Amino acid sequence: MTRALLHALLDTTAADDDRAVTIDGMTLSRSELRERSAGFGAELLRLGPDQVVAVNAEPTPTTVIAVVGALLAGVPVVPVPPDAGHAEVAHIVADSGATVWVGPRRDGVDLAVAAPEDSVRTATVAKPVAPEQVAMILYTSGTTGAPKGVLLSRRGMAAGLDALAEAWQWTADDTVAHGLPLFHTHGLILGVLGSLHIGSRLVHTGKPTPERYAEAGATMYFGVPTVWTRVTRDERSAAALASARLLVSGSAPLPVPVFDRLRELTGQAPIERYGMTETMITLSTRADDERRPGWVGKPVAGAQTRIQADDGTPVPHDGESIGRLQVRGPMLFDGYLNRPEVTAASWTADGWFVTGDLAAIDADGFHRIVGRESVDLIKSGGYRIGAGEIETSLLARPEVTEVAVIGAPDDDLGQRIVAYVVTDSDTTDLADRLITHVAEDLSWHKRPREIRFVPALPRNAMGKVQKKALM
CATH class of the missing domain: 3.30.300.30 (ANL, C-terminal domain)
Structure with missing residues (x-):
């Protein structure tokens, strides 16, 4: 059974942790984060119904308190890349219907500005929010047009995080470290909200440098291939990660030579996984199973996959034949904001989401992602x-x-x-x-x-x- 989103943070009967979140040089206890976030959530609710909060998602306590506070209050939150240009920010704010802005003022953003750090702390969390309610509107990168708002429900996010907790044996005894941006699934939902949902500690390193990862003393490290490539070039820092329980790579394919070098330097093979903004993580290697370079494992709990040929027929699971990857499961999104035609076109008639990625599956159910059909399938x-x-x-x-x-x-x-x-x-x-x-x-x-x-x-x-x- 899927647990309520952020259930560990909401558990007031559990022992407090005075180092629950460390970010931007500041450490927050679990109770302090809960009370400050609840206070900001209450402030949002006092502004009236139908609020949507846009957060300039810098890696700071302000961002964490704002996002968590909005989630506690049932207010949809829109993470905005802090390095986005004026036109992109204006599009995200207008398209999402944002009513409140958190962070430094940006040109072209004419919204009321809220300051979570000034909110009065409260021990009273708002009443429970319906699990089907939209929790977050994440915007795609916009490589094929204006960024699209992806609607993620509370139930979907919780289901995805619970599935990863099972696959990675992720518990409250873990400490997660990463230095990834907080406006994407990887850094924000998995890294920050995943830790608060499961109850593990979080150390955000500011920048994802090998030296800062080595200093974090974590049991789980999240990184993208660029981060792991840099780690393999810094043998001293890599050696410091040997005591970790899991090294997780995602958001892009991990080159096989980097996989092999990371295993050589740290004594353990990294975990690889696959997902999209629209799907969260649907495929992953497991903490207790084979970790094969170039392969992203099997479906996580609740997820299903299939690959099809151009004519819609099934592709053999021989590890070599390539087909169009389609997925379904409780962690998938609810659609694209204000784009019903695009949403409809993204699903098959029998209820599978069309990822746009090409994949192969072997006889054991392991998946290999070949790439995007639009740019990685070459017909020569x-x-x-x-x-x-x-x-x-x-x-x-x-x-x-x-x-x-x-x-x-x-x-x-x-x-x-x-x-x-x-x-x-x-x-x-x-x-x-x-x-x-x-x-x-x-x-x-x-x-x-x-x-x-x-x-x-x-x-x-x-x-x-x-x-x-x-x-």
């Missing part, structure tokens, strides 16, 4: 090729620091394979050597037809490569 010379396996092959070369593979338009092949490579090595003859490597490692038709050396790959705040910017 009659072949259907996944960009991810070419990237993995190239990353096995010591000369390759980072790589992104795309399909560029080609009059003869339909699409030709192009690899954007970041390297510190001499590039003389390197392109030819990399092309030959892929041809020999995978197959001739999967070799890049072109290598382009670049100083860096375009990434978003969560470390995901923005391939649209390369096309």
